[in-house]
Amino acid sequence: MFAGILGLCPTARADDGPKIPVCMIVDDPAPFINMRSVKDTNVCREIPTSFYVEFGQWAKQNGVKGKFSVVPCIGGIKPIDGSLGEFPGHTREERLAWIAMIKELFTPRFTITPEVITHWHVWDIAAKKLNASPPMENDWLHTQPLATQTAYIAEAMRMLKSAGIEAGGLTMCWFYPKEKNVALGEAAVRAAKKVLGLKYVMVFNDTGDQPGVIYHGDGLTAVSLRPNVTDVYDHTFGKKTEQDILRDADRYITADGRHGLFVEQIRKGKCLVFYTHAQTLYSNGTKSGFRVFQLAVERLRQHYGSRIEWMTGLEICHKFCPPH
Numbered sequence: 001m002f003a004g005i006l007g008l009c010p011t012a013r014a015d016d017g018p019k020i021p022v023c024m025i026v027d028d029p030a031p032f033i034n035m036r037s038v039k040d041t042n043v044c045r046e047i048p049t050s051f052y053v054e055f056g057q058w059a060k061q062n063g064v065k066g067k068f069s070v071v072p073c074i075g076g077i078k079p080i081d082g083s084l085g086e087f088p089g090h091t092r093e094e095r096l097a098w099i100a101m102i103k104e105l106f107t108p109r110f111t112i113t114p115e116v117i118t119h120w121h122v123w124d125i126a127a128k129k130l131n132a133s134p135p136m137e138n139d140w141l142h143t144q145p146l147a148t149q150t151a152y153i154a155e156a157m158r159m160l161k162s163a164g165i166e167a168g169g170l171t172m173c174w175f176y177p178k179e180k181n182v183a184l185g186e187a188a189v190r191a192a193k194k195v196l197g198l199k200y201v202m203v204f205n206d207t208g209d210q211p212g213v214i215y216h217g218d219g220l221t222a223v224s225l226r227p228n229v230t231d232v233y234d235h236t237f238g239k240k241t242e243q244d245i246l247r248d249a250d251r252y253i254t255a256d257g258r259h260g261l262f263v264e265q266i267r268k269g270k271c272l273v274f275y276t277h278a279q280t281l282y283s284n285g286t287k288s289g290f291r292v293f294q295l296a297v298e299r300l301r302q303h304y305g306s307r308i309e310w311m312t313g314l315e316i317c318h319k320f321c322p323p324h
Contacts, residue, residue, distance in 0.1 A: 019309040020266050022300070023316045024059075024066035024293075025204065025227055025275035027115060027171060030074035031098040032087050036236055036279040038075040038120055043236060047282045049098050055281060055290065056105030062297055067204060067225060067313030068110035069171045070102060072159035076118045076130025081162035084128060099163050111168040111202060111313035114156035116141065119173040125155045138174040146187055154191035161195060168314045169202035169222075178206040185215030185222030193220060202317045210270045211320040221324065223317040229261045229274035232292055236277070238284025245288055249295035257303030262296065266304070271316060 028035040029052065037045045058064070073079045078087045080099070086092055106112065117123040122131045122140050141149055157167050170188040185203055192198040200221045203214060208226035215222040232248045234240075252274075253260035265272045280289040300308055311319065 017307060018269070020304060020307050021271040021309050021311050021316050021319055023225070023227075023271070023273045023311050023313060024064055025225070025273065025313070026055075026066065026068045026110070026281070027204075027275060027277045028071065028119065029069055029278040030071035030119075031080055031095055032090055033074045033077060034279050034282070035071065035074060035119055035277070043238075043279065043284050044282075047278055049094070049101060051282055051287070052098075052278075053101055053105065056101065056109075058290075058294065059109055060105065062301070063308075063310050064297060065109045065310040065312050065315070066111075067113060067171070067202070068102075068106050069113055069115040070160060070165060071115045071117075071119045072156050072163075073117050073123060075120045076123060076132070079159050079162075080165075081159055083162065099165060102165055107165070109312065111315075112160070112165055113167050113169045113171040113202070113204065113313070114153075114160055115171040116173050117152065117156045117159070123152075123155070125152060136174070138172065138176055141172075142176045142180050142184070146183060146190075149183065149187035150190045150194075153187050154195050157191055157195040166196055167192065168198070168312075169225075170204070172203070172205040176205050181205060181214040181224060185224070186217070186220075189215060189220040189222040200314075200318075200323045202313045204275075204313070209265075209268060211273075211317045213321050216324075219324075221321070223321045225273060225313050225317060227273040227275045228265050229272065231276045231280050232289060233277070233280060235281075235283045235289030235292065236279045238286040238288065240283065240286065240288040245291050245295070248292045249299070252292070252296035253299045253303070255299065257299060260296075262300060271320070273316065 032046045034047045036043045116137045124131055160167050188203050189201045192201045202225050203222050204225045209228055211223050211226050214224045253262040283289045
């Protein structure tokens with residue numbers, strides 16, 4: 001674990017420029033199940049709760065904030081609220097411990113969002129079961145009328161709320177055409193108003209230099225978070241060397257702080273929003289992806305010090321798109 005808290009490094013150049021809003025996105029977390037394993041047998045079936053605790057403690061110790069997904073009914077296996085029974089091989093106590101961990105370690109530092117309902121095939125919200133054949137959620141949702149989209153997203157938010165986790169918006173799994181973002185934003189904020197009483201939400205569906213409003217109407221606002229730096233996906237499979245870890249950390253920010261995707265975004269003078277996935281961080285049990293981001297965040301601290309201003313997903317949306 002890297003020592004130090006953001007802004008306390010003696011070499012930090014706090015006076016070299018304005019504050020830099022920074023936000024870390026983590027997609028695909030859910031109780032126990034490794035999302036990648038739903039469609040790929042080349043990875044471990046589960047990501048242990050202890051790993052999320054390790055990551056959450058690191059984030060807290062290093063001031064890291066951002067957006068964190070919780071898939072409400074991953075793969076259609078079981079809803080997180082226990083309403084249809086427990087996850088195979090796990091007890092009620094284990095599920096509740098996972099939820100308590102999210103509330104203790106993540107909700108103070110990350111905006112929590114459902115990643116639709118299953119991140120897989122469509123969930124029949126009336127029959128409370130998985131339609132275990134195509135289409136997938138992402139292929140289906142954008143073809144539906146607004147009322148259907150709203151009801152589906154509301155059910156995702158309701159599942160989390162029923163488990164004791166309140167959302168601040170929506171993460172869309174895979175691909176929803178960004179040219180239809182207005183409809184997605186409206187559906188997300190109308191669902192959030194119905195379930196959570198919210199009038200302003202963040203949505204993660206596409207990329208860009210900074211957050212932007214995708215829907216505003218009837219006193220409701222949805223803002224697209226728009227990350228600008230992508231993941232190191234291939235760590236999902238775990239077959240990485242020490243040289244690979246150093247190379248991928250350099251991809252984000254080199255040891256001397258002069259080059260890398262993080263540096264390029266910071267030089268644009270807007271914000272740094274980067275994303276990864278739970279399975280990337282866990283890396284099939286090797287945690288190589290986690291080590292990449294540990295190195296990258298430590299280098300940010302070393303070279304930018306107190307200029308770094310970590311923000312949750314909602315905070316960074318508020319900064320660029322203040323609520324009316």
